[in-house]
Amino acid sequence: xxxxxxxxxxxxxxxxMALDHVDLDVAPGSFTVLCGPPRSGKSVLCRxxxxxxxxxxxxxxxxxxxxxxxxAAERTLGYVPQSFALFPHVSVFDNIAxxxxxxRVAKPEIARRVxxxxxxxxxxxxxxxxxxxxxxxxxxxxxxxxxxxxxADIFILDDPxxxxxxxxxxxxxxxxxxxxxxxxxxxxxxxxxxxxxLTMAQDLAVLDAGRLIQAGPVATVYLQPQHVRAAExxxxxxxxxxxxxxxxxxxxxxxVGFPLAGDVAAGPVLVAIRPEHLMPTTDSMADGIGEITxxxxxxxxxxxxxxxxxxxxxxxxxxAQAAAFDLGSRFAFALRPGxxxxxxxxxxxxxxxxxxxxxxxx
Numbered sequence: 023x024x025x026x027x028x029x030x031x032x033x034x035x036x037x038x039m040a041l042d043h044v045d046l047d048v049a050p051g052s053f054t055v056l057c058g059p060p061r062s063g064k065s066v067l068c069r070x071x072x073x074x075x076x077x078x079x080x081x082x083x084x085x086x087x088x089x090x091x092x093x094a095a096e097r098t099l100g101y102v103p104q105s106f107a108l109f110p111h112v113s114v115f116d117n118i119a120x121x122x123x124x125x126r127v128a129k130p131e132i133a134r135r136v137x138x139x140x141x142x143x144x145x146x147x148x149x150x151x152x153x154x155x156x157x158x159x160x161x162x163x164x165x166x167x168x169x170x171x172x173x174a175d176i177f178i179l180d181d182p183x184x185x186x187x188x189x190x191x192x193x194x195x196x197x198x199x200x201x202x203x204x205x206x207x208x209x210x211x212x213x214x215x216x217x218x219x220l221t222m223a224q225d226l227a228v229l230d231a232g233r234l235i236q237a238g239p240v241a242t243v244y245l246q247p248q249h250v251r252a253a254e255x256x257x258x259x260x261x262x263x264x265x266x267x268x269x270x271x272x273x274x275x276x277x278v279g280f281p282l283a284g285d286v287a288a289g290p291v292l293v294a295i296r297p298e299h300l301m302p303t304t305d306s307m308a309d310g311i312g313e314i315t316x317x318x319x320x321x322x323x324x325x326x327x328x329x330x331x332x333x334x335x336x337x338x339x340x341x342a343q344a345a346a347f348d349l350g351s352r353f354a355f356a357l358r359p360g361x362x363x364x365x366x367x368x369x370x371x372x373x374x375x376x377x378x379x380x381x382x383x384x
Contacts, residue, residue, distance in 0.1 A: 058229035102169030286374035
């Protein structure tokens, strides 16, 4: 399989930096998800990789060879853009086949490969219809089928599920995972939805304002964020981020305090705590006591919002456990040992961690 590496990749539009010296490895055979808010640089990176635009600086290495100046038509990459970009006046078959027609592939081979892609995406019965006769999900399947038609072992999908309802997105996410298994290929997938990123990713690359702020296995990025923006952007419900201060090996916030692991310089910090790491407990074991302001029922789980000393926090509880609380209920909670992460307010970079389990409640 092929390996992609970006080195110092930089792109600006009218003086506004879209990508700022991005260094990223995309491992062969991985499903790597680019995640970040709108205008974070995800689509720009995808367009540079497939050759629709040229970088201002940096290299795009394909198996060690710089392809930054190679024409798009000569890059052996499959690409699915954000928009459906289907031709309304021709059939689904002709829309899917279009890239192969441009390459002057023989008609029997075109028919075989279109049928194969259509079967994989379960749209074989739609090939003679026009795009106007399709639902949004069917149009997206047709666009994805066209993107995977190329003989390639790297496929780039730029937010392909944007605008679809939850059920369609869920179904297509399952199809894309199966597609990766069948094609035995490397996938680079861009999305602004962190839940979608966690569901799909094997490796995760978090972008913010054109900068790569963290990359690695999805569990590592989620549990060990190296930048406060990675903690804030990845995960549902949102991560709790509180202002705090460090003194004498202890961290204090308005909501909760805890001892620290290792040396952390005294001074102000930002404290990130995942919702699932705030647990209801008895008053005698509580790290803090708040008041519940909102309960969102998700079925098997509930998202519980509460306030402590003017700070708004959120936790995730099993539905049976959440049933014991109502709006306005008193909420005694404990921080799961070792799970709070500290960041510098000035740089956003990680500076410390809560103490290990055996010493937190000593």
